[in-house]
Amino acid sequence: MSFDREQVLRDAAALLSRRATASMDEIAKAAGISRATLHRHFPGRDALVRALGLLGIAQMDERLDAARIEEGDPVEAVRRLIDEAMPVSGFLAFLYGENQLYDLPEVNEGWARVDERVSALFRRGQEQGLFRYDLTPTWLGEALYALIAASAWCVQDGRMARNDSARMVSELMLGGMLRSAS
Amino acid sequence: MSFDREQVLRDAAALLSRRATASMDEIAKAAGISRATLHRHFPGRDALVRALGLLGIAQMDERLDAARIEEGDPVEAVRRLIDEAMPVSGFLAFLYGENQLYDLPEVNEGWARVDERVSALFRRGQEQGLFRYDLTPTWLGEALYALIAASAWCVQDGRMARNDSARMVSELMLGGMLRSAS
């Protein structure tokens, strides 16, 4: 069994986002490797969490760039953001749920940067009169993370098709659940 | 310092929903009691988590009754549900985030019952042509829990006023973030 660093971190994030108390042995089993190997590459739980945090931040930075959220129609930018973020929703769910667990300066700074870019998108949409003013950018950002994480868990538990997740999040965020969209 | 069982559980839920690895000592401090007293009333971490789960389920059952979600206009029923659930959002956040941690049959059954009632409300709204068909009741329920939990954390962190939380969730769930609501 070879060692795929990113795949191991992906499995670890998926597990830890749901069971933060999982032991190193459980994480290793979930990743399909031995505890010894896990410990060779990530010397200690803190190192693993740190690697998860840094990779998660890096992934989100990449996705925000790829989605070009600073450009074009804010509505389409939100759709692109969700489409791009969905493949790394596991990491986002981890970051969103466990950011209070270990407070690493680098992760916090990175997350603040990501959060600011997302908030800026929502502010831009408001300034252009497209997004509602009575929902704050902070709340919209938080809601976006929560919904992406929720959809990731639904997919993980088999309660939602992976192909539908981006649309489910986008449609609810943008249009709400009312049919008439009065 | 007297012992207020429900208040202790409320504090414990608020802490554990954010830091699942919190020690019994931290939980006791957060509740303003000693570890000895905490352990007298909840003999062991499992017992505490179990009590949290059962109380959370009971609270949600009560709130669903109080909101009369089976009656009247589904849209208004959703609003009532959110208004009623918000005061117990701490418990809901705990149940939502940690339901995979300890799998207790009673809690799972209770949660399934709550979930079914909520899903039924969304189905009813769809059947009356009020809610969108392309968002499944399961997803709407999951999204509702996620948003309520997210708002609870925002309030907890001081990023949102407690008085605004119900409206923030209701408006986003029902109408989405688009201003035009085209």
Added chain:
DNA sequence: CGCGCATGAGACACGGATGTCTCACATTAA
């Protein structure tokens, strides 16, 4: 073939959380 390298399995000691205990103190009622 033999060699190097990474992994898996397991043993071991250490540390922190846990569970249980005792004792002192505060509060309340008789």
Added chain:
DNA sequence: TTAATGTGAGACATCCGTGTCTCATGCGCG
């Protein structure tokens, strides 16, 4: 006041996860 009750503080042994180690196996490469 005295007695009863409940709590806080702390000591103590135990358990479990962790970190580190050794050794054997498997696999690719020269």
